Amino acid sequence: MSDAELPEAADGHGDTATRTPVTLQSVRADSPHLQPATRYPDRMENLISVALFLGLVCFAGFGAAYWVNAVPWVLAVTFGAGLCLMGFGLTAWGKYLMPRGPFVEERHQLAGTTEERDAMAAAVVERTKVSVGRRPMLAGLFAAASGLFGLVLLFPLLRSLGPLPGDSFDTTNWKRGTYLVDSTGRRINIGTVVPGGLVTVYPEGRQNTDEGQAIDQTVLIRVDTAYIADAQGHPQPTTHGYVAYSKMCTHLGCPVGLYEQELNYLVCPCHQSMFNVLEGCIPIFGPAPRPLPQLQLMVDDNGDLQAAGPYDQPVGPGFWERS
Amino acid sequence: MAARGTVRNRLLVPGVLTVMVTVGSLFALGGGAGAAVRAAERPARAAAVYPCHGYSTYHLTTTPNAGAPNSSYFVCVHGRLVRYGNSAIVYTTPTAGMSAAAAAAFIAHGDLLFQEYCSSCHTPDAGGGTRAPNLRGVGPATVEFWIDTGRMPATIQNQVQAPIKPPKLTKLQARQVAAWVNSLDPATPYVPSVNVKAADLSDGASLFALNCAACHTITGAGDALAKSTFAPTLHLATPAEVAEAIRTGPGNMPRFSGNLNDWQVRDLVAYVTEKIQKPANIGGNGLGGIGPVTEGFVGLLFGVGGLALVCFWIGDRAK
Numbered sequence: 156m157s158d159a160e161l162p163e164a165a166d167g168h169g170d171t172a173t174r175t176p177v178t179l180q181s182v183r184a185d186s187p188h189l190q191p192a193t194r195y196p197d198r199m200e201n202l203i204s205v206a207l208f209l210g211l212v213c214f215a216g217f218g219a220a221y222w223v224n225a226v227p228w229v230l231a232v233t234f235g236a237g238l239c240l241m242g243f244g245l246t247a248w249g250k251y252l253m254p255r256g257p258f259v260e261e262r263h264q265l266a267g268t269t270e271e272r273d274a275m276a277a278a279v280v281e282r283t284k285v286s287v288g289r290r291p292m293l294a295g296l297f298a299a300a301s302g303l304f305g306l307v308l309l310f311p312l313l314r315s316l317g318p319l320p321g322d323s324f325d326t327t328n329w330k331r332g333t334y335l336v337d338s339t340g341r342r343i344n345i346g347t348v349v350p351g352g353l354v355t356v357y358p359e360g361r362q363n364t365d366e367g368q369a370i371d372q373t374v375l376i377r378v379d380t381a382y383i384a385d386a387q388g389h390p391q392p393t394t395h396g397y398v399a400y401s402k403m404c405t406h407l408g409c410p411v412g413l414y415e416q417e418l419n420y421l422v423c424p425c426h427q428s429m430f431n432v433l434e435g436c437i438p439i440f441g442p443a444p445r446p447l448p449q450l451q452l453m454v455d456d457n458g459d460l461q462a463a464g465p466y467d468q469p470v471g472p473g474f475w476e477r478s
Numbered sequence: 479m480a481a482r483g484t485v486r487n488r489l490l491v492p493g494v495l496t497v498m499v500t501v502g503s504l505f506a507l508g509g510g511a512g513a514a515v516r517a518a519e520r521p522a523r524a525a526a527v528y529p530c531h532g533y534s535t536y537h538l539t540t541t542p543n544a545g546a547p548n549s550s551y552f553v554c555v556h557g558r559l560v561r562y563g564n565s566a567i568v569y570t571t572p573t574a575g576m577s578a579a580a581a582a583a584f585i586a587h588g589d590l591l592f593q594e595y596c597s598s599c600h601t602p603d604a605g606g607g608t609r610a611p612n613l614r615g616v617g618p619a620t621v622e623f624w625i626d627t628g629r630m631p632a633t634i635q636n637q638v639q640a641p642i643k644p645p646k647l648t649k650l651q652a653r654q655v656a657a658w659v660n661s662l663d664p665a666t667p668y669v670p671s672v673n674v675k676a677a678d679l680s681d682g683a684s685l686f687a688l689n690c691a692a693c694h695t696i697t698g699a700g701d702a703l704a705k706s707t708f709a710p711t712l713h714l715a716t717p718a719e720v721a722e723a724i725r726t727g728p729g730n731m732p733r734f735s736g737n738l739n740d741w742q743v744r745d746l747v748a749y750v751t752e753k754i755q756k757p758a759n760i761g762g763n764g765l766g767g768i769g770p771v772t773e774g775f776v777g778l779l780f781g782v783g784g785l786a787l788v789c790f791w792i793g794d795r796a797k
Contacts (some may be wrong), residue, residue, distance in 0.1 A: 192796035227760045347736030355738040360709035415730035420704045
């Protein structure tokens with residue numbers, strides 16, 4: 156800033172706005188530190204002008220493209236190129252055309268003297284003693300109010316943990332007699348699926364609920380054999396070839412929907428746990444710690460499949476009361 | 479499901495197909511050429527679910543819409559079922575529309591081809607053995623799928639899973655082999671032909687997410703499975719091959735029968751051949767749609783690498 160401007164500004168704002176001009180002693184206008192960083196400032200200025208102008212064109216193009224509802228890649232290219240060109244222009248301006256430097260400005264001590272600090276501390280202690288000690292009831296009430304306030308602040312924190320789970324980890328909506336339905340609500344007849352087929356089933360009436368699609372989902376498979384082994388290795392008859400297992404992986408609860416009909420494996424897509432359908436879905440590979448819970452089946456007079464009872468164990472991953 | 483409500487309307491469409499077609503599964507055929515027309519005038523036989531002679535009911539256990547003859551019309555010639563289906567999918571036997579002599583010649587060609595290309599593993603009577611499965615009674619759609627996708631004849635024996643490759647046999651030859659295998663032990667499903675004109679793509683998308691995406695991934699690129707098996711890419715499949723795979727369950731793929739009706743299969747076929755195979759990658763290149771591997775690689779190489787170069791330029795002193 157030049158000396159000539161200052162009195163004018165002072166006049167405009169009155170005495171309070173008067174500022175004292177301070178000359179930076181260390182830097183003179185002819186100092187080599189004030190020269191542009193590049194040796195070819197004119198050439199660089201032209202280049203930056205071109206970049207900024209092209210950026211301007213790009214932004215205008217982006218506006219026009221947005222206005223006419225152009226395809227996304229036109230929006231992306233104009234906007235992205237505009238940002239890149241403007242960024243290049245600003246960075247190049249700072250890098251090539253700004254004074255070369257370096258500049259050093261000395262800084263005074265920020266902290267007060269030892270005496271000043273001691274006096275301040277003494278004053279705070281002394282005056283607090285007087286003002287608070289004189290009104291013990293107010294001080295006590297204030298302490299109680301603020302303490303209670305802090306306690307109450309914990310309530311939303313605790314509530315955000317949600318309701319207590321109750322027995323919801325241990326039970327599903329499958330009961331004895333619950334019909335198996337597919338995602339559209341159709342009951343599964345014993346003739347519906349051929350051997351080697353599978354269908355994801357839900358308890359009837361629950362197929363469109365969050366609960367039904369999360370914890371109740373069950374994968375119904377028709378295998379080729381009359382007997383399978385259960386998880387303990389004992390032979391177990393299938394229901395017209397049908398077997399049903401929870402679709403929630405016992406590792407982290409992913410849907411175990413990958414059925415390989417020749418291997419008779421169920422594979423979890425998340426961490427490649429593999430379960431042998433013919434052996435009670437015991438895990439044979441991967442991180443799953445337990446077999447998939449099996450849903451026992453029965454058939455009504457029309458040949459529609461029903462659950463013969465609830466799952467005999469919690470479905471899905473382990474929790475704190477079971478590992 | 480939305481498709482259920484409009485089934486009746488759709489059933490009207492195939493009525494014009496041929497005079498031998500009768501809507502509903504009620505007509506019984508007494509045998510003899512051209513008897514299908516007369517059959518409609520006869521009272522329905524309560525016990526005969528299946529309208530044609532010459533088939534045991536064993537092949538019909540797949541009830542509603544299982545790619546088996548459950549459909550809205552059947553065409554029988556000489557007591558043989560040659561075609562069945564509805565407005566969504568028509569299933570046809572390989573020798574449909576041929577005279578008896580032409581069909582016999584067609585089947586004989588298939589026999590020769592089978593003995594040349596298939597019999598060394600599947601045995602000359604297609605009964606299978608230790609090296610290859612039994613092909614009797616699998617239905618023509620199964621045979622045609624394996625040959626048309628180039629998986630069969632297999633080039634490497636004892637391979638875990640036969641890969642897709644350029645077909646060795648032509649489509650006509652595949653059909654002849656299918657006709658011969660089917661003549662040994664006739665079975666369904668027949669070769670499907672899908673009419674995707676009225677398909678509901680959003681229904682197809684949700685069915686794909688529920689039934690297919692677990693193995694084939696949501697982009698249809700395929701993925702690895704257990705014991706060196708894999709779900710193949712869907713980007714190469716024709717509409718008929720998609721329907722054949724759903725109905726026959728090739729290899730380790732589950733076989734979808736009664737749990738997907740023909741209208742749902744049609745919606746799936748339309749979704750695969752229109753949306754999966756021609757993805758609208760509005761963000762630019764889809765990078766194969768195989769997930770974070772390629773996307774992370776490109777992001778690191780060009781994104782982070784480019785930023786590193788820019789940082790280097792900014793930090794470098796001007797000269």
